[in-house]
Amino acid sequence: MASNLHDKVIENNEEVRKIIALYIRLFDNYQEAAEKIGVSRDTIARYTAHRSNISLASFDRIVKVVQKHYTEAEILQWLDGITIEEIRKQAKRKNGVQMDHVMYVITPAIRALLREYTACFPNKATAARKLEINPRTFKAYLDGQIKSFPRNAFWKVVVHLTNSGFTTEQFFSRFGATAWEDLLIEKERCVILQSNKKELIEELIGLFRKGTIRQKEIDRSIRNAAKRIFGNLGEAMRMTMAQLEKRQIKEIRSYLSVKDFEKAMEKLAELDRYIALYRENEKAIWRASPKEKRRDWQEDVERYIHRRNLMEKEIKEQIERKHQALCAQIERFTGTEATPDPAMLRSYSLDNSYDKGDIIEHPAYGMGKVLRLIGARKMVVQFEKKYGRKILLMNNRSPRPEFWSVGVENAHL
Incomplete structure (x- = not known):
């Protein structure tokens, strides 16, 4: 579009x-x-x-x-x-016709060709207007301030030089080439983003995730869009970081709601990385902004760190509550106070083997205690009152039903 x-x-x-x-x-x-x-x-x-x-x-x-x-x-x-x-x-x-969005990287060979072209005219401005290029923009091409040159304008340069007696073979020999393909590096022209504020923030969030938010690493089209929508790139980065922080905290809370503490800590580590990236680069970004539009970016960082620390505290509190609940459950099953550890609380799997007295964690029924083994492939497990006793398979070698409910007639097991 x-x-x-x-x-x-x-x-x-x-x-x-x-x-x-x-x-x-x-x-x-x-x-x-x-x-x-x-x-x-x-x-x-x-x-x-x-x-x-x-x-x-x-x-x-x-x-x-x-x-x-x-x-x-x-x-x-x-x-x-x-x-x-x-x-x-x-x-x-x-x-x-459709606009050509391909550019050629301005290598030493391309710059030399542009200088050859410029020498055909009284001044740079005349040379630029012949190509329908703004004279200031053309000067930026020659001075290396702009790193790529429009493909359609490039071939106009070649045609003009050829008509003026320019010899391509001699030019190729200067740069060790045999054809234009040896000298040209294509690059997609970046159209100024016609994005709204939300779309631009998504673009900048992508740069945060890549770790490339330094001004020289940001595509010119994105910088132009940021300037158009927010006034300057620094303001765009500030708004992006605020949105990114909200998003990370929302994801952390979603993992906490399902007790996935490992994922929550991963998202917290990502937030740490974004804050560090913002802190390291924001000063340089704001230095390039007009003085009257600068903000105290350090206050932003302090606020993000404060909320990040509160989030970490909440995660640790939930982990501790789960730990205490785990201790209480194990105490009910074992009759003694104990500290849960991997050796005591084992995840249930059809492929594993278990012994009498093992405490297991079943994905559907929660914590249970192995009361008795039935041969080499079955065990009777006592779960909480809601699920009662179940006979589960272990040492699985072929697909079979996972469990049988243990009724009153099997209470002697």
Whole structure:
């Protein structure tokens, strides 16, 4: 869906210009207006000056902001009765073909080729406009600030150089190649996420789980989406960590509800890792944020650690309560106080063998005591009053019924 939005444009006609005018009024300058929808200042300036069509994705983001500040009636009156949906229906496929989302990694060979291309023009700006690329963006390609170059623009460069007498064989020999395939490394272009807040947080949670939340490790599309939705990446990370902590605690409580303490401790260890990751990286992330938008991230960490410690305390309390209940059960079965351990409390399995007096834990009937063995493959087990006595199989060698209820007639066993 996101790619469809980016592949379509709307003609910058009178109705679109009116919407853009309403949008620009909400900001003090182009920079703020551009940051709000995740585009460059030059792009918003072109929209305002009516020098370019507008992508459907950008138009939708502009409309979303406008609708938050103006009523539907006000917008309809401003557009002389034309609805937003009618304007959206004017969107067409960009250049009549689907946008190429493949990029080539800018290796030393590719950068050398771009410099050869630039030398054919009076200046970099002219070279950039020939490729329909923003001059500032083109300069960033040459300076290494952007790590990949659009595939369609690359082949335009090759065509222009070839028409200018450029010899590919000589160029290949400089870099030990015999064909373009030896020099080109494809990379998918990352479309700016058209996600809402929930979808973006899911993307960032995935980065937390991978352990890659440093700014340089985060894809540019995600950074752009974070800037558009939250204002900056630091704020996005703060909201993500808050959601991740709630999710981890919810999962821990779900495991506690079924007495799965091992899984609960695993989730607690995961939470420890996320807090440590957040603590180690948040300072660097906030340093890159404007001073007026920075928060005291250490307070967040202290709050997470406090709630984490409370959760650990709750787990240990439940483990202790289970331990005490286990002691009480064993005391009822053995008649003496005892500390439960693996040798005393054994899990029931058809394949295991047991002796008289063993205390077993059955998955369906709970704790029971082996009263007597019947041959080599059966045993009489006394469970709590709810289940009474059962004859269970052991040393299983072939599929058979697991147990028989022991009635009054078998009470002598």
